[in-house]
Amino acid sequence: MTKQFAVVTGATGTIGRAIVAALSEDFQVLGIDRSSGPGIIAADIRDRAALERVASDITADGGQIGALVNNAGVLTMGSFFDLTENDFDEVFSVNVTGTAVASQVFGKRMAERGSGRIVNISSSAGKVPLADQAHYCASKAAVIMLTRVMALELAAFGVQAYSVCPGAVDTALFRQCLDWTAERDGVDAEALLAGWLAPSRIGRFVEPEEIAGLVRYLTRGPAEAMTGHAISVDGGVAPW
Ligand SMILES: NC(=O)c1ccc[n+]([C@@H]2O[C@H](COP(=O)([O-])OP(=O)(O)OC[C@H]3O[C@@H](n4cnc5c(N)ncnc54)[C@H](O)[C@@H]3O)[C@@H](O)[C@H]2O)c1
Secondary structure, eight states: OOEEEEEESSSSSSHHHHHHHHTTTTTTTEEEEESOOEEEEOOOOOOOOOOHHHHHHHHHTTOOOEEEEEOOOOOOOOOOGGOOOHHHHHHHHHIIHHHHHHHHHHHHHHHHHHHHHEEEOOOGGTTSSOTHHHHHHHEEEEEHHHHHHHHHHGGGGGGEEEEEOOOOOHHHHHHHHHHHHHHHHHHHHHHHHHHHHTTTTTSSSHHHHHHHHEEEEEEEHTTOOOSSEEESSSSSSSOO
């Protein structure tokens, strides 16, 4: 039987590891990250040539790419007047351009075969504004629209595309924001955390496995008519 591969970017991160574990039930999973880790292919998602080599290795071996999860992302902090061009460029080049490049490289193989699923990890920050994250929020909103356009263009090739918008997940990326704000404001990070989680109807962090479960559902292939949607897993912070 032909091997079905799922490619997951940002695979050494907290959410990425949970997605790799969940997808392993249905696919042979191939993790990509710019940080090395066991069984991970070291590559930057903006490096088209490196991604092309990964895709060619899969197909040359007779494998098919059934799913791509664009999970790699970066976040820095800065109040609006302090953000530099470099801050915008770095966050947009990974979160938006990198997601687009990986989708072109692996999505092309799906389109040639006439089926596939692409899941882009956006954020509740792509739907709800957050202070000190203008560049990040704008990049995640861009991911939502990028996904909609991909869904529109790729439907003709049997490829569906979705955005998943997680709320706060207790990861290195999240702690970095919390600590940055706590230090700037001279407040205790744990006290600040209570306020940050307050907009959530569930009053707690979202677990990585809750995101991974939705990603698994989407990569297994829901109704063909479901494509382009931006689905929140955020405890109701952005209930749309
Ligand atoms: N943690 C949260 O609260 C939260 C909320 C909403 C959305 N997200 C999104 O979820 C995704 C995963 O985040 P996380 O919290 O697990 O963070 P994380 O820092 O643990 O994981 C992100 C991973 O992406 C990798 N990465 C970054 N830039 C890359 C590049 N150019 N090429 C290849 N790999 C790269 C990093 O090395 C890291 O392993 C991100 O897209 C993030 O924006 C996170």
